[in-house]
Amino acid sequence: xxxxxxxxxxxxxxxxxxxxxxxxxxxxxxxxxxxxxxxxxxxxxxxxxxxxxxxxxxxxxxxxxxxxxxxxxxxxxxxxxxxxxxxxxxxxxxxxxxxxxxxxxxxxxxxxxxxxxxxxxxxxxxxxxxxxxxxxxxxxxxxxxxxxxxxxxxxxxxxxxxxxxxxxxxxxxxxxxxxxxxxxxxxxxxxxxxxxxxxxxxxxxxxxxxxxxxxxxxxxxxxxxxxxxx
Numbered sequence: 001x002x003x004x005x006x007x008x009x010x011x012x013x014x015x016x017x018x019x020x021x022x023x024x025x026x027x028x029x030x031x032x033x034x035x036x037x038x039x040x041x042x043x044x045x046x047x048x049x050x051x052x053x054x055x056x057x058x059x060x061x062x063x064x065x066x067x068x069x070x071x072x073x074x075x076x077x078x079x080x081x082x083x084x085x086x087x088x089x090x091x092x093x094x095x096x097x098x099x100x101x102x103x104x105x106x107x108x109x110x111x112x113x114x115x116x117x118x119x120x121x122x123x124x125x126x127x128x129x130x131x132x133x134x135x136x137x138x139x140x141x142x143x144x145x146x147x148x149x150x151x152x153x154x155x156x157x158x159x160x161x162x163x164x165x166x167x168x169x170x171x172x173x174x175x176x177x178x179x180x181x182x183x184x185x186x187x188x189x190x191x192x193x194x195x196x197x198x199x200x201x202x203x204x205x206x207x208x209x210x211x212x213x214x215x216x217x218x219x220x221x222x223x224x225x226x227x228x229x230x
Contacts, residue, residue: 001044001047001048001051001107001111003107004044004104004107004108004111005044005048007100007103007104007107008040008044008104009041011085011099011100011101011104012033012036012037012040012085014099015033015085015088015089015092015099016033016034016037018092018094019032019033019088019092022092030084030088030091031084033085033088036081036084036085036088039077039081040078040081043074043077043078043081046065046069046074047074047078047111049063049065050065050069050071050074050115051111051115053065054115071112071115071116071117072112072117072118072119072120072157075108075109075112075117075119075121076120076121078108079105079108079109079120079121079124079125080121082101082104082105082108082124083101083121083123083124085099085101086099086101086102086124089101101124102124102125102127102128102131103128103131103132104124104128105124105125105127105128106125106128106129106132106148106152108125109122109125109152109155110148110151110152112155113151113152113154113155114151117155118155118156118157118158119152119155119156119157119160120157120159120160122152122156122160122172122173122176123172125152125172126172126175126176126179126223127223129145129148129149129152129176129179129183129221130179130221130222130223131223132145133145133179133182133183133186133221134221139186139187139188139189142183142186142187143187143189143192145183146180146183146184146187146192146196149176149179149180149183150180152176153173153176153177153180153199156173156176160172160173161173161203165203165204169207174204174207175222177199177200177203177204178200178204178211178221178222179221179222180196180199181193181196181197181199181200181211182221183196183221184196184197197212200212
């Protein structure tokens with residue numbers, strides 16, 4: 001969460017400058033960066049307070065977490081802000097690869113998974129995992145990435161998993177199942193490969209034969225080609 005907060009704050013300033021320079025009129029109907037930055041800053045403060053309350057290390061000066069807070073809903077709100085920024089970056093004509101919205105989404109997803117939350121918005125996170133995997137050769141790092149992908153896979157809402165069964169190949173959860181298997185192949189670990197391949201067969205039995213026939217691991221993990229949100 002510290003990395004998330006610091007990275008978001010830095011990138012937010014850059015987007016504000018770009019928006020003020022040539023995006024004010026062009027994107028007048030969209031939420032302004034100031035609004036989105038303010039919303040995320042408030043959310044980050046609330047997430048910190050939630051984490052402290054769970055660890056029972058809440059500072060005396062800190063306000064208690066409001067009753068009835070739903071951490072899954074808070075996370076979904078955070079993902080929607082990141083998606084807004086990713087779209088704004090594209091609309092402003094900026095080089096989207098220079099802005100780590102996808103990596104921020106991975107960070108938020110892992111934090112949420114470790115808080116026991118359910119994940120609904122997986123698009124940016126799946127793309128973030130794919131980008132990391134496609135730039136990583138070290139088998140130890142790939143093993144860590146495989147484990148992180150598993151955390152997100154397990155934390156996905158049952159609603160998302162149910163939708164994915166009959167959805168097309170571009171559904172984020174389906175893509176995560178396949179991409180994790182590709183990452184497992186690249187780890188060269190028989191144990192991880194066996195577990196990942198079993199998950200493909202268990203979760204997506206109708207698609208498993210084609211996946212294995214096409215030669216898993218011969219290409220890099222795929223990214224979503226369309227909108228990231230479900």
